Amino acid sequence: MTGSFAAANRVAIVGYAQSEIRRHAPRSLGALTLETARRAIADAGLAVGQIDGFTTGALFPSSGAHAIADGVTTVTSNWLAQHLGVNPRWAAGFQGFGQIPGSVAMAVNAVASGAADYVLLHRALHNPRASYHANPMAEARDTQQWVVPQGYFGPLAMIALPYMEYLQRFGAKREAMAAVLVEARRNGARIPWSHWHDRPLTAEEYLAAPELVDPICRYDCDIPVDGAAVFVFTSADRARDLPHRPVYVSGYSFGSPTTWRLPTHWPLDDIMTTGFETARRLWEHAGIGPGDVDLPQVYDGFSPFVWFWLEVLGFCPVGEAHRFVEDGGIDSDRPGALPALSGGGALGNGRMHGVPQMLECYLQLSRRAGARQRGQASVGVACHSSPHFGGAVVYSAQPN
Amino acid sequence: MTPPRRPVPVPDERSAPYWAAAADGLLVIARCSRCRAFSHPPDVTCPHCGHTDPAFVFEPVSGRGIVRTWTVVRQSFLAGFEDDLPFVLVDVELAEQPDLRIVGRLVDGPEVGLRVGDPVVVSFEQVAEGVAVPSFALAGDR
Numbered sequence: 001m002t003g004s005f006a007a008a009n010r011v012a013i014v015g016y017a018q019s020e021i022r023r024h025a026p027r028s029l030g031a032l033t034l035e036t037a038r039r040a041i042a043d044a045g046l047a048v049g050q051i052d053g054f055t056t057g058a059l060f061p062s063s064g065a066h067a068i069a070d071g072v073t074t075v076t077s078n079w080l081a082q083h084l085g086v087n088p089r090w091a092a093g094f095q096g097f098g099q100i101p102g103s104v105a106m107a108v109n110a111v112a113s114g115a116a117d118y119v120l121l122h123r124a125l126h127n128p129r130a131s132y133h134a135n136p137m138a139e140a141r142d143t144q145q146w147v148v149p150q151g152y153f154g155p156l157a158m159i160a161l162p163y164m165e166y167l168q169r170f171g172a173k174r175e176a177m178a179a180v181l182v183e184a185r186r187n188g189a190r191i192p193w194s195h196w197h198d199r200p201l202t203a204e205e206y207l208a209a210p211e212l213v214d215p216i217c218r219y220d221c222d223i224p225v226d227g228a229a230v231f232v233f234t235s236a237d238r239a240r241d242l243p244h245r246p247v248y249v250s251g252y253s254f255g256s257p258t259t260w261r262l263p264t265h266w267p268l269d270d271i272m273t274t275g276f277e278t279a280r281r282l283w284e285h286a287g288i289g290p291g292d293v294d295l296p297q298v299y300d301g302f303s304p305f306v307w308f309w310l311e312v313l314g315f316c317p318v319g320e321a322h323r324f325v326e327d328g329g330i331d332s333d334r335p336g337a338l339p340a341l342s343g344g345g346a347l348g349n350g351r352m353h354g355v356p357q358m359l360e361c362y363l364q365l366s367r368r369a370g371a372r373q374r375g376q377a378s379v380g381v382a383c384h385s386s387p388h389f390g391g392a393v394v395y396s397a398q399p400n
Numbered sequence: 401m402t403p404p405r406r407p408v409p410v411p412d413e414r415s416a417p418y419w420a421a422a423a424d425g426l427l428v429i430a431r432c433s434r435c436r437a438f439s440h441p442p443d444v445t446c447p448h449c450g451h452t453d454p455a456f457v458f459e460p461v462s463g464r465g466i467v468r469t470w471t472v473v474r475q476s477f478l479a480g481f482e483d484d485l486p487f488v489l490v491d492v493e494l495a496e497q498p499d500l501r502i503v504g505r506l507v508d509g510p511e512v513g514l515r516v517g518d519p520v521v522v523s524f525e526q527v528a529e530g531v532a533v534p535s536f537a538l539a540g541d542r
């Protein structure tokens with residue numbers, strides 16, 4: 001059995017739309033997503049009636065006590081199809097972590113198999129008015145009973161533990177993370193729709209922020225926002241008749257650790273061991289290696305993920321990402337450096353999950369990045385979530 | 401108005417022996433009756449041998465282990481911890497089995513100059529009448 005992708009470069013992104021990313025949108029998430037979907041379909045040169053497939057990853061990634069309401073706190077594929085007035089041949093949602101690569105894989109598979117001809121992929125993220133992660137529970141049941149009574153709760157503690165483990169194991173300092181934040185926010189500041197447009201961050205500002213859950217401070221976490229992004233997929237053959245230069249999907253991969261843990265327990269060895277397998281599969285699926293990539297976009301919903309992804313993907317040796325980044329290794333303004341956060345990431349745009357990574361690959365490879373266009377990038381990688389639970393997609397500017 | 405108390409565990413069919421032992425100041429860990437491997441917490445199947453009827457039995461353990469990593473919580477997203485901030489959470493590998501991990505509070509507090517590999521021993525926090533939660537303390541032989 002070979003791990004190469006039989007449908008490599010046979011399906012392409014042919015259009016997109018990205019909403020404004022704001023702390024609180026002036027309209028409901030459903031309305032924002034519907035408007036963004038209509039713009040994406042028009043951008044692709046299509047009519048609404050031509051869309052016959054829908055997919056998303058609809059997770060609302062909060063540990064707070066918020067009710068889940070379709071069209072309000074989240075938007076599912078079926079909600080969007082219904083509100084566009086489409087009865088699609090295929091609609092589905094991705095259940096796992098890494099919602100963006102997960103739903104991209106589903107969209108590509110649907111087009112390649114003929115389940116649908118034109119697939120809409122959307123991601124809608126909501127920031128509730130009440131505190132995002134605060135939870136007033138007085139009783140801890142089910143899996144919560146094993147962690148909540150001792151105050152072990154939420155995604156900050158989840159990432160703080162492996163981040164501390166990394167610092168201790170490799171003699172790294174959290175001061176080295178300033179380079180990640182400065183890079184993400186500088187690039188985000190150049191993006192008109194970003195929450196952080198025109199608002200870069202200095203290393204001094206980063207280091208002045210108090211730690212919340214050591215070594216994590218507020219700037220290490222992407223800020224919760226309202227926002228929606230929509231992409232249109234079709235076959236490489238149909239893409240030839242559409243207005244924009246297609247961006248092809250060469251392959252994808254995911255991680256799924258076999259060691260069972262409590263949901264917030266992410267030991268560093270789990271992340272790295274399964275992460276290396278995620279990367280190995282990715283290169284095999286797409287038939288390329290890290291040396292072929294000129295536009296890597298690593299995930300950064302929490303800043304330590306940047307170090308973890310750089311290492312598992314082989315862009316720097318294990319234990320050295322902190323030095324690599326501190327020495328300007330991902331400075332996208334420096335010729336020869338790896339532009340790993342040129343799209344601003346989640347830290348530089350707001351909590352859009354893996355959308356900024358995917359969007360940067362699309363915009364640069366389709367030559368639609370405008371003033372931010374970085375020459376003629378040919379191969380992009382868009383990562384999402386942790387290397388052990390998330391995934392990545394390889395994009396190509398050429399069909400072969 | 402009294403401040404909210406810390407959340408209390410609600411024992412269920414599978415976890416009841418664990419919480420009953422904790423209330424008596426004893427750390428017990430689920431052990432598969434088929435392969436004898438420990439699991440914390442017990443899953444619906446045995447994560448080691450895959451048995452679908454592992455018939456887990458909670459057995460007393462030494463309560464000794466080493467710190468694999470830690471964090472200092474300075475802002476809690478849970479109610480009831482206000483008076484405890486800041487507090488340390490340690491990810492402890494128990495002595496009984498490689499990678500048998502349990503995360504708990506370190507009662508010594510954040511100013512102890514913690515290092516990976518520091519030995520700890522279990523202790524218990526009384527959080528309500530008849531309810532105790534396992535935590536850890538630095539062991540004397542550090």
